[in-house]
Amino acid sequence: MIRVGIVGGRGLSTILGFKALDNVKVEALCDLDEDLLKEQSKKHNIPKTYRIYEDMLESQIDAVVIATPMQLHVPQAIQALEAGKHVLSEVTAGVTMDELWWLVETVEKSKKVYMMAENYCYIPENQLIRNMVAKGLFGEVYFGEGEYIHDIKSLAKYDDGRSTWRKFWQLGKRGAFYPTHSLGPVMQWFEGDQIEAVACVGTGWHTAPEFRQEDTTITLCKLKSGKLIKIRIDCISERPHNMAYYSLQGTKGCYEAPRGLGDDHKIWLKGMDENTDIAKWRPLRDFYYYLPERYKNATEEHKKAGHWGGDFFIVQDFVDAITKGVKPAIDVYQACEWTAVGLLSELSVTNGGRFMAMPDFRESTREEQIIKL
Numbered sequence: 305m306i307r308v309g310i311v312g313g314r315g316l317s318t319i320l321g322f323k324a325l326d327n328v329k330v331e332a333l334c335d336l337d338e339d340l341l342k343e344q345s346k347k348h349n350i351p352k353t354y355r356i357y358e359d360m361l362e363s364q365i366d367a368v369v370i371a372t373p374m375q376l377h378v379p380q381a382i383q384a385l386e387a388g389k390h391v392l393s394e395v396t397a398g399v400t401m402d403e404l405w406w407l408v409e410t411v412e413k414s415k416k417v418y419m420m421a422e423n424y425c426y427i428p429e430n431q432l433i434r435n436m437v438a439k440g441l442f443g444e445v446y447f448g449e450g451e452y453i454h455d456i457k458s459l460a461k462y463d464d465g466r467s468t469w470r471k472f473w474q475l476g477k478r479g480a481f482y483p484t485h486s487l488g489p490v491m492q493w494f495e496g497d498q499i500e501a502v503a504c505v506g507t508g509w510h511t512a513p514e515f516r517q518e519d520t521t522i523t524l525c526k527l528k529s530g531k532l533i534k535i536r537i538d539c540i541s542e543r544p545h546n547m548a549y550y551s552l553q554g555t556k557g558c559y560e561a562p563r564g565l566g567d568d569h570k571i572w573l574k575g576m577d578e579n580t581d582i583a584k585w586r587p588l589r590d591f592y593y594y595l596p597e598r599y600k601n602a603t604e605e606h607k608k609a610g611h612w613g614g615d616f617f618i619v620q621d622f623v624d625a626i627t628k629g630v631k632p633a634i635d636v637y638q639a640c641e642w643t644a645v646g647l648l649s650e651l652s653v654t655n656g657g658r659f660m661a662m663p664d665f666r667e668s669t670r671e672e673q674i675i676k677l
């Protein structure tokens with residue numbers, strides 16, 4: 305039996321996933337908010353509650369889901385790993401380059417499972433495209449895009465006017481402070497590649513100059529293969545949200561996610577039309593037979609966990625990593641590389657958009673843990 309403790313109310317998004325699995329039990333919930341503890345533990349039948357995280361770590365649990373504000377992820381992950389617990393962490397992995405290396409060192413030393421819960425990787429269309437890339441249907445893929453457009457200005461304040469953590473750790477940062485939703489799925493389409501360098505430029509401050517974050521930033525990730533990924537983050541502009549826009553270009557085809565107003569996921573593959581002058585998009589839904597088997601076979605119980613089973617499969621992958629010893633679906637090296645894109649983009653944007661070299665989290669020694677310009 306794997307006993308799980310959740311810290312931070314948002315971590316309850318995993319609860320239906322855990323409940324759908326045998327031999328797993330959510331045993332404890334920890335949050336500073338006593339009302340939340342009372343309500344949610346009752347609603348989900350969670351036997352133990354804690355306000356103090358360290359107290360929960362001393363209890364009989366085997367794994368922790370960390371869903372507190374971003375700046376707490378690494379300290380709480382390290383505490384959990386040192387206490388012998390496996391960790392499923394919300395995004396992003398951390399907030400400074402140095403703490404990411406510390407996280408990697410602790411995971412390696414602890415021999416426990418660390419996985420980042422990047423749920424946008426589990427969006428069915430992103431999984432479907434991943435499968436089609438693996439089957440070579442796009443030929444050689446060489447350009448991808450991800451956009452996260454989500455006006456979060458109202459989340460910088462509580463109802464009573466006090467500032468929340470998001471004011472400082474998200475809107476208080478320059479660059480792509482929240483890159484993993486946009487980048488993660490695209491990086492999975494470029495499986496085996498790694499990011500070599502990151503550059504970022506912004507539009508300046510027009511809508512809400514009280515924040516450090518510019519209206520829009522564009523971040524370019526140059527891969528070791530020379531291929532390119534472009535990320536747009538906009539959490540300031542006043543406009544409809546679009547948190548999951550992606551595109552992909554390969555030698556034999558391309559894909560674009562919807563941008564709104566009746567738009568749909570669409571695809572074009574070489575051979576569909578005689579030439580590109582008359583090339584027409586086809587709906588991606590015509591290709592749903594390329595969905596991974598487990599998505600096609602998702603039960604009502606799996607789907608109930610959220611996002612067409614995506615929220616269940618995250619939990620399933622985490623538990624499989626613990627029980628079967630398989631590589632976590634998004635391991636600490638991927639978590640740190642994807643997160644570091646945001647941290648390096650901040651340095652880049654404050655240095656006129658120059659490329660910042662990505663360290664290799666798999667290889668690095670303490671002496672190499674410098675940021676190369």
Ligand SMILES: NC(=O)c1ccc[n+]([C@@H]2O[C@H](COP(=O)([O-])OP(=O)(O)OC[C@H]3O[C@@H](n4cnc5c(N)ncnc54)[C@H](O)[C@@H]3O)[C@@H](O)[C@H]2O)c1
Pocket residue numbers: 311312313314334335336337340355357371372373374376394395396421422423468
């Ligand atoms: N993957 C996604 O789609 C997604 C969506 C939203 C938020 N997030 C991530 O989830 C995390 C939480 O975001 P949120 O919107 O729920 O924030 P929030 O501010 O609404 O909630 C944070 C919760 O953590 C609790 N908390 C804070 N410090 C604590 C501590 N030391 N010990 C115990 N509990 C503590 C708070 O009481 C609160 O209930 C963030 O890292 C955010 O980036 C991810």
